[in-house]
Amino acid sequence: MDRNDSFREFMAAHQQSLTRTAYLLTGDRHLAEDLLQSVLVKVLGRWPVTNPPAYARKALVNQYISWRRRRVSTAELPSAEPPERSYSSEEPTIVRIAVQRALSRLPPKQRAVIVLRYYEDLTEQETAKVLNCSVGTVKSTAHHALARLRALAPDLAPRFSELEGRKTVEGARR
Incomplete structure (x- = not known):
């Protein structure tokens, strides 16, 4: 199995969990998608990694905190709309x-x-x-x-x- 196949396999198994984490961190579906995409590009660049779920989760949190530091001065407006997809709960x-x-x-x-x-x-x-x-x-x-x-x-x-x-x-x- 080559590097891209193993990454695809990882994504198939963990995309939903990582997406949920990104959404909970950002509070916005579109920002969550952007956050996850930027993190996955970085993860793929370092692939293969030891313990991919933990590595991706740590990268997601670090990137989120980094984004928040940069966005402090921007005019963000919180969304009062619930997410379009509900998670089973x-x-x-x-x-x-x-x-x-x-x-x-x-x-x-x-x-x-x-x-x-x-x-x-x-x-x-x-x-x-x-x-x-x-x-x-x-x-x-x-x-x-x-x-x-x-x-x-x-x-x-x-x-x-x-x-x-x-x-x-x-x-x-x-």
Whole structure:
């Protein structure tokens, strides 16, 4: 199998997950597609890599944070429209939209920690590795981000507390 075939195989297996992560980071379907495309060009340039899903996820988060730093001075307008495609979820659409709006108001690093920990279901150690920081930084960033989410969306505060509690219990078991 040549390099392009193995990359196509990787994409077939992980495109949906990477697209979801990009969307959760950017909050916009078109920006997510642009972000993922730019990352995949970089990943293909370094192909083959060890642990492609982790490498692609880390590149996605780093590129997102880099884009956010550059876009701070631009006039971005948040979108009030839900995504055109819904991802399979038991949550009602209204709750998903409210969570997405609250997420969009977090700083890039806090948003990345929340997406990786609670949407991608990474451990604190895996999240720290992706973000190139310490486990303590992941813990404190997640704590501050969840507190900010509770302040931004008070109606959803019990849901965020439930997430934080569930991860703490899971972390104690690992």
